[in-house]
Amino acid sequence: MTTCSAAEAHxxxxxxxxxxxxxxxxxxxxxxxxxxxxxxxxxxxxxPQNIIDTNQYIVRTPNRCLILEPGGIELFAPMLAAVLxxxxxxxxxxxxxxxxxxxxxxxxxxxxxxxPKAKLHAPAIWEGFLRHFGCETIEYVPIPDNxxxxxxxxxxxxxxxxxxxxxxxxxxxxxxxxxxxxSGDVGAALEQPGAPVFVDNFEAHVEKMRYFHxxxxxxxxxxxxxxxxVRELDIDILxxxxxxxxxxxxxxxxxxWFEGLQVGIAV
Amino acid sequence: xxxxxxxxxxxxxxxxxAELSAVMDVAKExxxxxxxxxxxxxxxGEKAKGFQPITDFINELAxxxxxxxxxxxxxxxxxxxLTVDEYRMTEANERFEFAAHLAKGAKYESxxxxxxxxxxxxxxxxxxxxxxxxxxxxxxxxxxxxPARAARVIAANSRIEASQAGEYLQSLQAVAESVxxxxxxxxxxxxxxxxxxxxxxxVD
Ligand SMILES: [Fe+2]
Ligand SMILES: [Fe+2]
Numbered sequence: 013m014t015t016c017s018a019a020e021a022h023x024x025x026x027x028x029x030x031x032x033x034x035x036x037x038x039x040x041x042x043x044x045x046x047x048x049x050x051x052x053x054x055x056x057x058x059x060p061q062n063i064i065d066t067n068q069y070i071v072r073t074p075n076r077c078l079i080l081e082p083g084g085i086e087l088f089a090p091m092l093a094a095v096l097x098x099x100x101x102x103x104x105x106x107x108x109x110x111x112x113x114x115x116x117x118x119x120x121x122x123x124x125x126x127x128p129k130a131k132l133h134a135p136a137i138w139e140g141f142l143r144h145f146g147c148e149t150i151e152y153v154p155i156p157d158n159x160x161x162x163x164x165x166x167x168x169x170x171x172x173x174x175x176x177x178x179x180x181x182x183x184x185x186x187x188x189x190x191x192x193x194x195s196g197d198v199g200a201a202l203e204q205p206g207a208p209v210f211v212d213n214f215e216a217h218v219e220k221m222r223y224f225h226x227x228x229x230x231x232x233x234x235x236x237x238x239x240x241x242v243r244e245l246d247i248d249i250l251x252x253x254x255x256x257x258x259x260x261x262x263x264x265x266x267x268x269w270f271e272g273l274q275v276g277i278a279v
Numbered sequence: 280x281x282x283x284x285x286x287x288x289x290x291x292x293x294x295x296x297a298e299l300s301a302v303m304d305v306a307k308e309x310x311x312x313x314x315x316x317x318x319x320x321x322x323x324g325e326k327a328k329g330f331q332p333i334t335d336f337i338n339e340l341a342x343x344x345x346x347x348x349x350x351x352x353x354x355x356x357x358x359x360x361l362t363v364d365e366y367r368m369t370e371a372n373e374r375f376e377f378a379a380h381l382a383k384g385a386k387y388e389s390x391x392x393x394x395x396x397x398x399x400x401x402x403x404x405x406x407x408x409x410x411x412x413x414x415x416x417x418x419x420x421x422x423x424x425x426p427a428r429a430a431r432v433i434a435a436n437s438r439i440e441a442s443q444a445g446e447y448l449q450s451l452q453a454v455a456e457s458v459x460x461x462x463x464x465x466x467x468x469x470x471x472x473x474x475x476x477x478x479x480x481x482v483d
Contacts, residue, residue: 089374092391093381100390125371126394146367175409 013212038094041209043249043257044190046075047188048167052209052251053094060086060264066115067253069194071187072098073165078106080185081116088119092126101126106162107150109134110196111179112141116253121146130175133162135181155183162252172241176234191248198238199266200224201255213255214265220255222273229275239271288362291475295355295416297464298468298475302423303348305468309430309461310427316437316454323447330441330451336433337458342424342464347423354416361409364448375399413476420473427465 044050054067066093069080077099081092090214095104104127109117112135120132120142128149134142136154143152159171162185170186177198185194201220211217229235250258258266316334320327375395382388434455441451 080315086372090381091386092378093385096387096391098386100387101394102390121367122371124372125398145331167335 026090038090039209040097042233043251044187044192046163046189048190049098050190050251051098052257054209064115065205065254067096067251067255067257069251069259070095070098071164071167071169075103076106076164077104078108078162078164078169079104079126080108081110081196082107082123083117084115084119085122086130091119102129103155105130106164107132107134108162108185109138109142109172109251110184110194111122111135111182112138113179113197116196117142118145120150124148124150125159135179135183137181138179139196157181159183172245172255174232174234174238176229177238178228178230188243188246191246192251193242193245193247193249194251196253198225198254198270199227199250199252199258201230201252207256209256211262214262214269217256218269221269224254225270225273226275226277233273235270235273235275239267243267289366292359292362294356294475295472296352296359299352299355301349302465302468303345303352305461305464306341306344306348309344309448309458310338310453312457312461313338313341319447319450319454320481323451327440327444327447327451330437330444333433333437333440334454337430337437340430343426344423347419347426351416351419351423354412354419358416361405361412365402365405365409368374368405372398372402379406380455386416417473417476420469420476422467423465427462427469429482430458430462430465434462 019121022274031152040050041054042049049070051070051072052067053069054065063084063086066081066087068082068083069088071078077095079095082088092101105134106129107117107120107122107127109132119132120245123130124146131151131153131154132142132147133153136156139152139154145270155171157173157175159173161171162169167187167189170184170188172184172185172193174182174196176182177196179197180248182196184196184198186192199221201217202224203220247263248260248264253257299368313334316330316337320330320334323330375391375398379391382391437455437458438452441448441455444451
């Protein structure tokens, strides 16, 4: 892939021949390049149908690599193969799971085979649950309710609490240098395969997010608390785990829209 | 090894557990029959003199069977754990193989080789452990067949002894009958266990 500036990220297709002769596409997009890099992986066309499409992210420093939301078990092989374009296995030292959902981290048991010396940063109260996916060699680093930091060489990432959005213990990752907030399921949209990676028409995009947020996010109070916290941060890119990323003004538009949205509509 | 094969292992190991618990029930029945026979023989006194040592023997056989089945149950449990491990490793190996395939041409492709190799080794270890355990389990099952066979011989003897027990003939014959039946059931169940096992006893 070619190098892109943070402002204008290009995306590229990794075209691979699978053992069934099917072409598998994992889109790789560099969304930040500076002292370190952020790469987004998504739109896995190899994934079986009926499995929700997810975005995975890595933060790459000279000698280390952190995978954010490593993904479901079905995604393990394409994800590992894609990361190998940017980091060797032994430099994948850290994993982060914003919460316990299978689309976030059911691949854990396989990463556990691949990365015996790695750490998994995940909510403390989900530990006993997440270990069901298999976590024998990877070190579980429990994140306390008030968050914390993840240090990768000279890069310090902030772990931002996002509880009840939608999971009871839930965190996002903020990189003050790259000005990226990886926001888990917040900002998620259900997209058609092959959709662009950035929102280009916010008004049109809203409809792809509305029901998801109304139904999946349980608490207006939690939502307000998060918005307050996140408005303090200087954000260039809001990077959710499903659907397109938000850039520049669309970040503020998203926060305003989310603020006005009534959530928890199922009761 | 194919994954469908591993799935049938789960079924086989589970069905062994079910057969074994049936064997256990029957062994307990024999034990009860032995106690019954002992009481009858005691009441029959002289008439059932030849029957008394037989009841002790039946009781011993029942105890042996129960003990063996307990040991086998423990073994079957660890076999189940091994099946789980092996299933996981086989599955992992398939995923790594796929990853290796997809990673062709990636800048750091070669960094996957040692990891993939380790996964393959772990899977091989699981497989060979699994085979060792299956072989041991087959031996143990063969052992359970011995008391069951002996019980059938004893049942035949019991019938002869019962014929001399006068008015106790019927009740002692019934004892002999139930021991014989029980031994037959155990024999059949264990046989099914063995064929279930030999079905999954593979050489990689
Ligand atoms: Fe989720
Ligand atoms: Fe999700």
